Amino acid sequence: MASAPAHPAGPAAGRRAGMTRIELIALVSGATCVAGLVLAVVALFGTRRPSGATPGGAGGLRRLWTDGGAGRADRRRRRVLLGGAVVAGAAAFLFTGLPVVGLLVALAVPGVPWLFAVGGAEQRAIARVEAVGEWTRRLKDISATGQGLQQAIIGTISTAPEEIEEEVRTLAARLQAGWSARTALLAFADELADPVADQVVAALILHLTDRGERLGDVLGSIAGAASAEVATRREVEAKRTQPRFAVRFLTGMTLATLAYGLVNSDYIRPYRTPVGQLVMAVLGAAFVGLLIWVRSMSQPPRPARFLPAPDPEEAIA
The missing domain is CATH 1.20.81 (Receptor-associated Protein)
Structure with a gap:
């Protein structure tokens, strides 16, 4: 007797299950990256805790929300940037389905004004x-x-x-x-x-x-x-203007490339795999680290x- 033909839904179901596992891995990887960023922020702000402050990450995050400078306008501006970072990061993640993209967009909202404001102090x-x-x-x-x-x-x-x-x-x-x-x-x-x-x-x-x-x-x-x-x-500040402009220009071009990738699915298709998300996270971390390093080099030493x-x-x- 002839054997019954394989059900055509079997291979498709297997592929869908495989894609579900890949998406789950990508989500877990993105959540891990976000958790690492949060821990880094808590660690950085916790090291500058005034004497007598309550230890723990909650105090650091609370200061991140309440301390934006000496004036009320500075605190309001920081809260707007942090709120905008959360909204923009969530929107980018929902639009692309890539957690690392959402993380990078969330970092860009407060990071770009911080970078472009160099020299103001x-x-x-x-x-x-x-x-x-x-x-x-x-x-x-x-x-x-x-x-x-x-x-x-x-x-x-x-x-x-x-x-x-x-x-x-x-x-x-x-x-x-x-x-x-x-x-x-x-x-x-x-x-x-x-x-x-x-x-x-x-x-x-x-x-x-x-x-x-x-x-x-x-x-x-x-x-x-x-x-x-x-x-x-x-006179010294005038000489620092040109390299700062170069850094801002390169940053703007990079952000424009990222924005193009958000609206072009073919451009970011290679990054939809777990390995692609890992590569994007490494490249994004390297780029952010380089920007912080270049900005610190353009800052004058604190007068003694x-x-x-x-x-x-x-x-x-």
């Missing part, structure tokens, strides 16, 4: 040094009228440059609250965190100890040195300060 630091020079000149003019140092500092509140207005108001408030002048000045220098501010504060502290009559000359020379420092830093941190126990005179 240096510009703000230069503006603060220039403001310190202006404030030093105004302090010199007020102290030349015969007022004491503390009264002269308080008198500069209304004319303090906008870049350091908050720090000057805090300094005056501490002096009026009974802080020792030395501790208040050291706290002022610590908040500005710049060698030029250290020079001004060191001159003021020396004046408190020896009561010399050449404070105006010293402040004038420091203000002149601040102007020269501002000119030097601006010479004044110590204030001692809270010596705050009240």
